[in-house]
Amino acid sequence: MKLAYWMYSGPAHIGTLRVASSFKNVHAIMHAPLGDDYFNVMRSMLERERDYTPVTTSVVDRNVLARGSQEKVVDNITRMDAAEKPDLIILTPTCTSSILQEDLNNFVERASFDAQCDVLLADVNHYRVTELQAADRTLHQVVKFYIDKARKHGDIVTEKSAKPSVNIIGISTLGFHNNHDCTELKRLMADLGIEVNMVLPDQASVEDLKTLPRAWFNLLPYRELGCMTAEYLKAEFDMPYVDITPMGVVETARCIRAIQQVLNQGGSDANYDEFIDEQTRFVSQAAWFSRSIDCQNLTGKKAVVYGDATHAAAITKILAREMGIQVVWSGTFCKHDEDWFREQVSEYCDEVLISEDHGEVGDRIAKTEPAVIFGTQMERHVGKRLNIPCGVISAPIHVQNFPVGYRPMVGYEGTNQLVDLIYNSFTLGMEDHLMEIFGGHDTKEAITQTISADADLAWSKDGSAELAKIPGFVRNKVKRNTEKFARDQHIQKITAETLYAAKEALSG
């Protein structure tokens, strides 16, 4: 058992449902007790979705438990098939109902007899994988099912499109800024003269999956969703893929250059250098911001970063490489992707943190005392308590992460949005500090409660007075450093001299 009240990724069935309900005309049947169906609420409330979520719960109650659930599940599948005429129904249990060890494959087989549509059982282990892994797996499962089916029917489309084309894989409902990212990626592809063959799974029709191989390559903006599918398509059809997240000007350029290489290997003659240069220097404002005076003043400031693998890695690189901000540590909750994450960020931060424990993450922030945090909603609230500003850069999703206004994180407009996020996080933090400094009247009231004499050390009157002159937001740090210095030097009473001697010694 694990004591917790916050988790960074949801249970497996949420991942399955995110993929299922992203597709057009796919219905999911959740075999679960009452109350496990909050996915529908999340989609309806967080995304302000106008349509009914295509997920029906076949409710397991005490009676169903006693009688066995096969009849009810099969009945619900056939009912939904008749009423909604979906292309595909995906059945999934939840953590709870998966313990019942029922032969759900058999339920699906039974239902397939009567249903007009395809019926699939989502194939995930509800205790071993997270929401993210389950989503990746379910997408792969659906794609494979329809590729196999097309092959059997002989109507698979393997001939490449005349113009260079791409499948964008990984855009899904309840994904962090996914809708805006998708728009921006489509615009970017249009700018590059690349036709978008399919977007997966968002708004995709399963009937069209047979045309996936038509595209010249697959683009994977996120680590968390699509990798299995891309690998599968590479293995089956030798389709290349580009899995560089185009976040920040440097990585966006790298992604475009990788696309150029892929296209040229496919017989095209693309040269995006000029486009990249124009976008980087003049269309996007990010490169200019990096060079501008505002950003100069962020140089060397300390930040910590935490989030899913994609976003935490991308932001770490942007902060360190594009803005000269010191990333003290960078962390992720994507334990399953630890190796990739370490490889991506090690060069750009002092330390790497791999943890799913919100308590550990919070403690590390408190200990680090960074000038700014980039993290999830949880870290934002940790920051609130510690009075450290936080920019939210990653799921778990929250209604605030579904802005109505255009807020992509990828591509060139994404670089602009990130500049605002980073700059505002720092300046609003700075503003609070400045308000404290310029608060005026009450500067005289010494903040003496922080001057807790430790057992072995005493602060002289002038030492305390001097400490009180230090602005509140660094006072604790100065106090700790001075006390450390005093202990090292065997000084028992800390005077103003000690304080400044410590400053000179420790900054040397």
Add this chain to the structure above:
Amino acid sequence: MKLAYWMYSGPAHIGTLRVASSFKNVHAIMHAPLGDDYFNVMRSMLERERDYTPVTTSVVDRNVLARGSQEKVVDNITRMDAAEKPDLIILTPTCTSSILQEDLNNFVERASFDAQCDVLLADVNHYRVTELQAADRTLHQVVKFYIDKARKHGDIVTEKSAKPSVNIIGISTLGFHNNHDCTELKRLMADLGIEVNMVLPDQASVEDLKTLPRAWFNLLPYRELGCMTAEYLKAEFDMPYVDITPMGVVETARCIRAIQQVLNQGGSDANYDEFIDEQTRFVSQAAWFSRSIDCQNLTGKKAVVYGDATHAAAITKILAREMGIQVVWSGTFCKHDEDWFREQVSEYCDEVLISEDHGEVGDRIAKTEPAVIFGTQMERHVGKRLNIPCGVISAPIHVQNFPVGYRPMVGYEGTNQLVDLIYNSFTLGMEDHLMEIFGGHDTKEAITQTISADADLAWSKDGSAELAKIPGFVRNKVKRNTEKFARDQHIQKITAETLYAAKEALSG
């Protein structure tokens, strides 16, 4: 004399310089003492402008004062003319140098002999008009000068363009979100099949002003800049103008319908009804947000609005009409536009406030205790002190109002941006209150300091205990209401019963 440390609009010369430096290849010479040239700093720092601001100060110091400034001013004009080869040089004094009562027209005349470019003296009274009025006047002056010149040269273009076309008037440097608004307006015009003839004054060339009459009509997104010019063009060339600010779905639709009418009067056959319907219901998310559950919970909440005439009026209408939020009062610092403002907002708010005094505005906010403020940076800080969230909707400009990411306030994407602004202002405020309510541990510590027994009233033990149960952010209001009730009822000691009797009586 007026005691103040904050003003909502700048001095006149700032308005003149905003217009002058918006034009392409126009240089301004500011005749002023050292230090009056901070306009250059504002442009460079707030807008993160990459180019040198085309404003040179001809510095007035003690020596110049003694010798007379004509020589220096004329010399600076001719020097800049030779070095930068501008089309036009505009000379302006500041509040200070205008007191010297020099014959600046004569300076200009003198300089015109030697200079290749046109030279104009900005014609404003520095003690009678604000930044906004001066900008409006300077734009008119420049336009008139070049129209007159073109007429003299006989090369004025009065023939209308084949396709419907528009001049967008009022976009300027250091304008609140002007750059993004301009992009959005251009996109909107493209969607409507209207060609943009000129944008004024931003990035416009004075040499092209002679082509202004070519457009079918003028569009004035803001009250503050462009009205004089539009009136002038109407008087001279019978050019119609549309001065409906397209902010919010209702006003955007009204603006488009007015454009339709103007075009059709000009012989076109435009029908934008379908476009408006599609944008309103499906492309913009604002109409849907208004109807969604999130917004339902804002219904009847109290807001106050304060800003320039354009933005304060637009936001007031959106809040009241599109979101069902109660605007307790709406105010502006644009005293010169009081009549228009009253006419626009009276229907949508309980009271109208016309004031330039930040102290008065702050006091009114404190007294009103709204759930949210929409105002300027000053009101944001007032809100910070009072613990009331504030969305910033209007100049005076501030570096935070020059986001790098796309943030128009007009048009359909503008409606989305405003939804985010309004929603986040409310929810982040609510979040703070919820954190207080759910703070958990310390709910028991009674906030007894607010229970200050007024001379004539006493709170019984159970009354105080009951009051302490009320969440902090409404406690003061409940307290005041209860005490008012007690006084009216001649109750001397307030018990729990009194408190709830007051609740029933006052809500009736």
Add this chain to the structure above:
Amino acid sequence: MTLADTTPQPLEFDCETGNYHTFCPISCVAWLYQKIEDSFFLVIGTKTCGYFLQNAMGVMIFAEPRYAMAELEEADISAQLNDYEELKRLCEQIKRDRNPSVIVWIGTCTTEIIKTDLEGLAPKLEADIGIPIVVARANGLDYAFTQGEDTVLAAMAQRCPTSADIAAKTPVVEKAADQNAVKKLFSFGGKKEAEPTETAVEETVYADHEPLVLFGSLPGAVTTQLSLELKKQGVKVTGWMPEQHYSDLPVIDPGNFVAGVNPFLSKTATSLMRRRKANLINAPFPIGPDGTRAWVEHICDALGVETHGLEEREQKIWDSVEDYVSLIRGKSVFFMGDNLLEISLARFLIRCGMHVPEIGIPYMDKRYQKAELAMLERTCREMNSPLPKIIEKPDNYNQLQRIHAIKPDLVITGMAHANPLEARGITTKWSVEFTFANIHGFSNVRDLLELVTRPMRRNEALDSLGWESLVKG
């Protein structure tokens, strides 16, 4: 009056598939940990439960809440780990970090299915760590949403002391016959009464009646209002279950009177009757002026206290909210069914002049809701409104077809369907809000109507803008 006596209802009851959306009963943690300030709630379940709580709790999750998940991992499910040792480890950590007065274990579907013997483990662990452990099975197999509270209060009812318990624990105090006095000493500990004269004076306003304990978790301000309402009639509330502190659980002796404030507390009622031998006062619930008056009347009646001025009081409240009532009179409201407050709300809204074609409700205890159902029927008769159809365990899919057919003026629904209905031009109100808002008693009628009318007031204004439908086709 006992629950055994069920008179047949002419109301029409039906039962559907039970494929309906409601919050998991473990969500009761959200308000209970807030109410009982010295408690800690431990939900023993899976990642699915935890993720639900985290999403449902919103901002509360960040406030270092006094609840947590004991997340069952694969080794727990496959019984490779010892439940007792695991729970002990967690509870010791909770004791160390937060030191609550009580730990409430919330069992879930998973603990039901893997048959974790929480009731068996609790007494041993309670003895081991020295903190009371209350066990409640708030699982979705047996219960819906608000019934979670019912499972907790039913369990807690067993922990209420008797006069004898108190007497045994306070040997220095003279064993007084008046258990109220004993209770006072107990709950206030060593504190001195600051205003003894005031208290003495107060006592005289009460009639001489059997002790009365009210049950149901309501915010402090609302319990005060209801207590004051009864005080006006001379009825003294001996205690509330729960109180702000676990250590203040009221004394309940056999023969004492108890009354519930919410319609979803049938298990608690049964527990109090069967195991504590209390007398349940079966009354309509104090929601709306009509319900509040009936509730007070039933209580007074049971205690043999004569009421006075109630009719005027009810009328005065009605008069004060006429502006709101006039907005909904003659309109229709459809309850999809979510929080078990449906019958009481429907009865109140019919009294306001609304029509109710259908009341969906997760679970219907006709005995515990007997007085409320009777009042619903009477109200319909008096208001000349057709009797609503009551659908237990509704099927949301079917309900949506009926809603689109009937087009009611208002649908009170769970969170999953509100936005899609609004997008189709159907006005909705979240049922969840009635669970959290202060809607009980006379003083809150205006707030209750504010909630009900809000979407109608808002949408009326919006409708003039002509965006009624926001879906294609």
Add this chain to the structure above:
Amino acid sequence: MTLADTTPQPLEFDCETGNYHTFCPISCVAWLYQKIEDSFFLVIGTKTCGYFLQNAMGVMIFAEPRYAMAELEEADISAQLNDYEELKRLCEQIKRDRNPSVIVWIGTCTTEIIKTDLEGLAPKLEADIGIPIVVARANGLDYAFTQGEDTVLAAMAQRCPTSADIAAKTPVVEKAADQNAVKKLFSFGGKKEAEPTETAVEETVYADHEPLVLFGSLPGAVTTQLSLELKKQGVKVTGWMPEQHYSDLPVIDPGNFVAGVNPFLSKTATSLMRRRKANLINAPFPIGPDGTRAWVEHICDALGVETHGLEEREQKIWDSVEDYVSLIRGKSVFFMGDNLLEISLARFLIRCGMHVPEIGIPYMDKRYQKAELAMLERTCREMNSPLPKIIEKPDNYNQLQRIHAIKPDLVITGMAHANPLEARGITTKWSVEFTFANIHGFSNVRDLLELVTRPMRRNEALDSLGWESLVKG
């Protein structure tokens, strides 16, 4: 040593058009109102002045600052209103709302031009409202940026008490010969010394020397550091002008020694010498390890105190910042001229191994900066660096041409030109930051170098990304 003695400088000086950008001298209000905590600053000027302050002050403006504008309106300019009555009305309001210990009137260009007789009005109003009024003409016709502080301190110098003033005001205290003791009593009022033994012990570390008052507004932490530095040499600082409170203005008697900490305080120096008959110690300024050492040495020399260990101290600081120094050694820096700290900073950076082609400076008082200029020359010689050209009242337009021709590694410039230069691949640092950062004394050398090297460290990293030029063409 007197200011009259000006030895010819082999340094090349030049003067341009004076069309350069710098902040208005009234901006000194920003740091002075912060420093002197019981003060209120009233800037008497136009909307142009007010809007500048509001923009320059950034967030401070929102913190209910202890300064305000007396905004001159048309009626004031045209002398329709009575200046005295208007100022009285405003000052009375300030007294009512904030009750400061002193009101400082800041005259502006406008009061110069309309010839408002602030000096004439102040004594009468001071008597009328009972609050000292100090008048400073911080106008842009005569002064640049930091010189605003000079005008205020020069005026305030006249308000420093003499021993005789103190003696007259404290009749109960025995008129001690030691004015330090008198000063103590005065400034601490009725307070008891908590640690008398500590104080007594402390006194013994000081040499016996003439009283020394330091002038220049520095943050409390920095004044402590500099005082401690002198204490190490046995020199006791009698007082600072200004102190945290106006009421703590130091005693200055004829013949006392005074020394400035900043190069822009020439008017204050002159005022102290001419009107208070103080002895000015003309020293380089305590910026950089070299400057700080020279400053301490000059002071000790003037007071007849022998120094010890200063060379080692300086060397230790240099050693501790070698990592930063190595980043700039051999590079070039161009000063456009802004805050009058230019000579001191250039001298320090040349000592760090940089080359300085040009030092722009708004105003050059060769007498007050005599020791600093001499040290600059010596440093160039010792570091084998060409002598910089010093341009007084530069012309920014011409400077930009020179910068684009020379392409220095760093340009220290005002805020108007930093972004355009950066966009053209030229690394810049705001001169303003040196005005506000703690750069004085040995302890702050690292912070000073942190500032200087920050843009170079940052741009070095960025340059590898290949975005050097961010303008077209």
